[in-house]
Amino acid sequence: MAGASVATASASGLAAAKSGDTVEVNVGFKSESGRQKALSAADEVVRDFNSLDIVTIRAAKKAVTALDNNPNVRYVEENGTMEALAETLPWGQDRVDSDVLHANGELGAGADVAILDTGIDSDHPDLTDKLGKGKAFTTCDTSGGCRFGAQKADNTCYESWDDDNNHGTHCAGIAAGDDNSQGVIGAAPDVTLHAVKVLDGCGSGSFSDIAAGIEYTADQGWDVASMSLGGDSGSSAMKDAVQYASDKGVFLVAAAGNDGPCTDCVGYPAAYSEVMAVSSTASDDTLSDFSSTGPEVEIAAPGTDIYSSVANGGYDTYSGTSMATPHVAGVAGQLASNGTTGSSIRSTLKNSAESIGLGSNESGSGLLDAAAALGYDSSDDT
Structure with missing residues (x-):
């Protein structure tokens, strides 16, 4: 590790x-x-x-x-001893008090969280126990190169929705890394993860791919759609899909974007009113220097130097509002596990957020607080 x-x-x-x-x-x-x-x-x-x-x-x-x-x-x-490299609680999970939920038996069982991304590594030991359905709207292909320096993962496409980039697997581990004595623990270790592959191995997907993934998520009746993706402009097709999923009761959460430092620069689909936009913070509670900001931001979560799963059973540290988003998605899954739905998940997360001194356009209601969202005090970890 x-x-x-x-x-x-x-x-x-x-x-x-x-x-x-x-x-x-x-x-x-x-x-x-x-x-x-x-x-x-x-x-x-x-x-x-x-x-x-x-x-x-x-x-x-x-x-x-x-x-x-x-x-x-x-x-x-x-003849001394060495110890196994133990499971890690990443700093982000500790900061938002996900460990308080775990200590109180809140693991998210029964909730369904869809990761709309590059896919999920279908044989990662931290994810396989909780993987549900998968659906691909782009092709899994580890051959060939990418524009703009992006890298495809050296990962066999056992499933059409396998991750040929690493990004989706990293997000999945943040949301729901298994509590299994290895790797990392996610926000909601017992939620059912669903891989909705809307981005290819180069990290790109068309408006149509993403809209189809959102529609599919809504038609499955899943609780949460986590979208660590975005662009500078919206799309009528994507807006239709977002509205459709919201009307179906799906809680939609998306990355605000990595265009910072900037003002009023939240990307799409995070900028849509039906979607909770997430900005990113560093371990000292400052706004991550890359985080987009704007009036659409509703909540902040850890996104700088986040350790999580990647393809081929590995682990790595990434930064981005992409990493902040699945923290929120995982806690949303915890709420869904307890019967909270759609718009009520959104209002609960906002009302329980912790003020960390950032402006409303930087962190919205404040920093994600997993313990408070489910009614626990941060000291309730024993």
Whole structure:
């Protein structure tokens, strides 16, 4: 996991042992004579390596000390331990108090969250347990290059809706990374995720692709549509689709855009009145320097340096209002799990947001507060 470190063994156990105490050590030898000396000193041979010049033994400390002085022995070390690289609660989830919900058993079970994006990696260990349906409105294709320096993911298209870019998988992990002792924990680990592939491997999709994905989401009766995508101009077809989904009771949330610093520059579909527009914050609660702002912004969420899943079972750190949006989508899924729907999800998120001193055009009602949205105090994490 990026940014993590393993725990190394301490020599304190061996150093503290008395002369007659049994200790477990690894012995590196220079020759067969050294190997035989180690085996002769052992009360028990734990492991005799096949190809490495090492044996692991249990022996009295005084015998081990003698081995350490043998010219045919390269080293004697305590057979310490390393720990598995544990699951991570990314800073964004901690900041919006998603962990408070998890500690109180609020995991989002029963809610349906659609990720309208580049797809979702169909075999990612942090996502497979909660993947529902998938639908592709663009083609999954890892071959060929992209304009403007975009990169396709080196990911086999097992499903038509697989992620050939990484972006959608990253967003999916933020919304609902599984609580499974590895990788990352998302805002709502037990919601059902649906991959609606409306963007290709280069991160592009037509108005028609996106409108079709929104329509499809509404026709499935799903609770939340998370759209970490946008453009400078709107589309009549997309506006029709947004209106249709809103009328069907879908909670629609979208990224405000990454055109900052700027004013009155929220992109579409976030700028539509039926959609909650999300701006991005950094870990110190300042507005992310890339975040678009404008009167359409209704809420802010963490979006700078967010660690989450990517294709091929991996993890990486991305920044953008794209990363802020699935934080909101995941908490919306938590609300849907408790029976809150559509416009009520929107008003609840706004009414419970935390003021962090940003202007209304920068953060709308404030910073997303997962605990407050579901009626918990931020201290209710035990």
